[in-house]
Amino acid sequence: MAQDTPASVPKTVTVHSLYRAGSSQRIALIVVLTAVVILTAVLSAGIGTVAITPGDTVLAIIHPSAGALNEFLMRNLPLGAPMVSDMLVAIPTPADAQAELIVMGFRLPRIFLAILTGASLAVAGVVMQGLLRNPLVSPFTLGLSSAASFGAAIAIVIGPAILGTLAIGIEDNAFIIVMAFLFGWLSMLLVYGISRARGTSQSTLILAGVVIGYLFQAGVMALKYLTNNDKLRDIVVWLMGGMWGASWNAVLILLPLCLVTFILLERMAWDLNVLAAGDDVAKNLGINVGRFRLTGLMISTFAASCCLAFTGIIGFIGLMAPHICRMFIGNDHRYLIPCSALMGASILLISDTAARTIMSPVEIPVGIIMYIIGGIFFLFLILRGSGRGLY
Amino acid sequence: MELVVYCVDKLFGSHRVLDGISFLLKGGKILALVGPNGSGKSTLIKAITRIHDPSNGTISLDGADIRTINPVDLAMKVGYVPQHFTYTLYSTVFETVLLGRRRFIRWSVSDEELSRVQAALDALGMGNLAGAYMDQLSGGERQKVFIARALAQDPALYLFDEPTSALDIRYQIEVMETMRRITRKQGASMVIAVHDLNLAYRYADTVLVLDHGLTAGYGEPHAVLTPDCIRKVYGVDSFVVENEHGKFILPFRTHRAAGE
16 A cells, blocks of 8 residues: 555645635636626716716715714714724715716616626526526526516506506506516416426426416517507517616615525535436435425526516526636536626626617617627637537 | 345336335345346336335335435435436536535535545546546546446445446456445445346346346346346347356347247
């Protein structure tokens, strides 16, 4: 055995060093992407119909936040925190008087909505791809987009009538959001129902999703055909997707929902890694594959439909973000999920910024930008022809 | 680990795939499952790792019915290599092997787990491929990665479904030698489905011959795998040669070729 030692020592280093190198690469990507999201957010808050310098943008965000923090400290610490308080009060207001209103009132909620939506769609995408072992699955494969569209279309076309009859005191827009979410979520319940009868194999689930998607699409088409021109326009715009619905309220509703779902999905990371080795191996390793798959699909559909309800249909992020991340860091879902979230957030934030500035003051739906970027991206993947790019 | 399979039936619809299968496998021993395509070998192996439960009969490990064992505990006792393997293009060899340690990893991967992965790869002479991507490997190398994953799992019972089907003759012998060494040394038992009767001859302690879900022979390889038995089960004529290296079985023609 003693003779074996010199030969086996460098080998022993191999797996350990490979693992460490891989981990640091993955953490580096998370750090870089986080920086990209923050930088893009600051820049994006500065550009638009009214241009604001990055310095003013930062001040416009920090000044009111510091004021609020100061107030909070004064109220809750009887003696106050004089040092901190002085520092907080000393933060100057932005040079541009409008900056605070524009940044805090309009652009920042929109930026947050783009970040949350991009992250949710990307996370839903990466988890569904892992669960169904198919990299071309997106959050929309299981019928989510058609179902949510149908819900929104119902709300747009007959929503006012329903609300009037039932005398429910919510706004038309809020009703659209609720209906889109409920129907999006319903699509997953239908898939679940089918799987109860026919099992939870990947092909069953994908087929079930496709079928449900077609049925809801028929519903959307019928509503489009039957309605008047104004409402038809509303439906079409909703289907294209955009960040028009942004408000602090929307952000405050979505933020906790997204955080909770991300944490739940991140906890599934190891089992997702195992599932890549096949259902039988996953079962041998103690995973209840059927239950795991359905739970994962439920949670990821929930995350995606929450955000979609506010933004309308935004395609490709759930496909593109995970793909790009896999190329960089491989298939370890512990890192792939957060990286995809950050990548999705960056992509949607950049696209949305482009959507509202390219033809300023006219805004184009971000859905259109996403289709252009997505199309080019997949064309690039096909032409590059690398084995690991596309399956 | 003592494995007892007792009167196991498995029906898919009305199709009876396993019919009253019983056997006993003691620790440190290798049992070879032999039989024509569709004779129920894979079904039996899958029943032992609870991919599907048998319709009737019981399977127990050290006296405990496997249906009463928590799936996570069972996963620490039984390692399985499927006949058809699935892999992810984006995964490297060592990451694939690391999956075998799933039940011992909560979140982060300790050095000890990585050392086990290294040991499993080294046992099969694949240490130099640890960082390669799965799609860069040949079919045989991939198959060895999946065997390594089962080794990393360090179970008391190995279930191998045609583990050598993609391997060349050298690797077939190497893998079987490795597995025999491991079972002997660690007292682990092993159930292996094989088509190569000579591998069963050489490495198995016991052979179970399946024919249409029925037991067509059970016992020591030389006693069970006779030309008579092979003729009955496979419809193939064969003869046994013996020299200083041992006994070998040579199939040479089917009944159809013999004009029957």
